Amino acid sequence: MKIFLDTANLSEIKNALDDGLISGLTTNPTLVAKEGKDYQETVDSILNITNIPTSIEVVSDNFEQMVEESIKYAALSPQVVIKIPCSRDGLKLVRVLSKKEIKTNVTLVYTANQAFLSGIAGATYISPFINRLKQISTDGINNIEKISSVFAKHSVDTKILAASIRDSYQVTEAFLAGADIVTLPYSIYTELLSHPLTETGITTFREDYEKVVGVEG
Ligand code: G3P
Numbered sequence: 614m615k616i617f618l619d620t621a622n623l624s625e626i627k628n629a630l631d632d633g634l635i636s637g638l639t640t641n642p643t644l645v646a647k648e649g650k651d652y653q654e655t656v657d658s659i660l661n662i663t664n665i666p667t668s669i670e671v672v673s674d675n676f677e678q679m680v681e682e683s684i685k686y687a688a689l690s691p692q693v694v695i696k697i698p699c700s701r702d703g704l705k706l707v708r709v710l711s712k713k714e715i716k717t718n719v720t721l722v723y724t725a726n727q728a729f730l731s732g733i734a735g736a737t738y739i740s741p742f743i744n745r746l747k748q749i750s751t752d753g754i755n756n757i758e759k760i761s762s763v764f765a766k767h768s769v770d771t772k773i774l775a776a777s778i779r780d781s782y783q784v785t786e787a788f789l790a791g792a793d794i795v796t797l798p799y800s801i802y803t804e805l806l807s808h809p810l811t812e813t814g815i816t817t818f819r820e821d822y823e824k825v826v827g828v829e830g
Contacts, residue, residue: 614788617666617796619776621645621655625799626662637666639718639740639776639796641696660690668718668738670696671706679706687715694718694737699727704734711735718774725759732764732771738794742777743787753777754786761791781805 617637618629621644629635638659645655656669669686673679679702683695687710694716697703707717711734718738719731723746731739741760746753760773774794775787781804787795797805 615794616802617774617794618799618802619644619778619796620799621648621659622799623648623658623662626659629799629802630663630665635665635802637668637694637794637796638663639668639696639774641670641720642672656686657689660693663690663692665692666694666716667692668694668696668720670698670720676702676705679703680709683710683715684713687713696720696740697736699731704730707731707734707736711737720776723753723756725756725763728756728760728771728773729763732769736771738772738774740774740776740796743775743783744777744779746777747779747783754783754790757787757790757792765791 615636616634617639618626618635619639620626621640626638640659645652648655660667671679671682673682683706686695687693695710696718697706698721699719703719707719710717716737718740719736720740722728722731722739722741728739728741741753741756743753757773757775764771772793773791774796775792776796778784778795778797778801781801784795784797784801784805
């Protein structure tokens with residue numbers, strides 16, 4: 614069971630790495646663009662500070678360029694995982710990269726069947742999206758249950774990386790359904806770390822301790 618961070622923000626990455634609870638990083642072109650800097654410069658800065666598997670997404674729209682772009686990213690660091698949209702060319706690319714032992718993450722997975730094909734292609738990770746399905750009144754958690762059960766039955770090594778998480782309960786649900794990894798925006802990651810009753814409990818315990826110490830002293 615692992616948690617990845619879903620961001621391209623350097624401060625968020627540094628803070629989370631410092632906690633030692635994050636085992637990987639996922640990015641996408643939208644997250645990189647949100648940083649408002651040069652695309653390649655942002656990717657390079659991220660790779661400079663991470664020593665954990667880091668998914669960088671290919672954006673080319675023809676197969677040959679996708680291969681070229683993937684090989685360029687993979688050469689940047691041994692931690693690079695090539696994030697590939699689930700499409701016919703995308704899965705062809707997974708096969709090519711898996712023969713070269715380059716790690717892959719098939720993204721924008723919305724059905725169990727897309728996940729099965731990605732597993733057959735040899736993907737290292739598949740990213741089934743949860744919240745984007747919820748927004749169209751569809752249960753993405755149910756997909757994870759199906760994928761997890763079929764992968765276990767057929768001993769598929771591909772890891773289930775639940776993505777598009779927008780609230781902390783979706784984290785619990787994804788793990789319960791059999792996700793190996795959940796990738797989280799920084800806000801949800803920090804939300805997981807705390808609860809208002811934990812905060813008030815810490816304050817009360819400290820106050821009570823100080824009363825006793827005060828009495829003894
Ligand atoms: O990076 C993939 C995914 O987690 C992004 O999904 O719905 O949060 O934009 P979303």
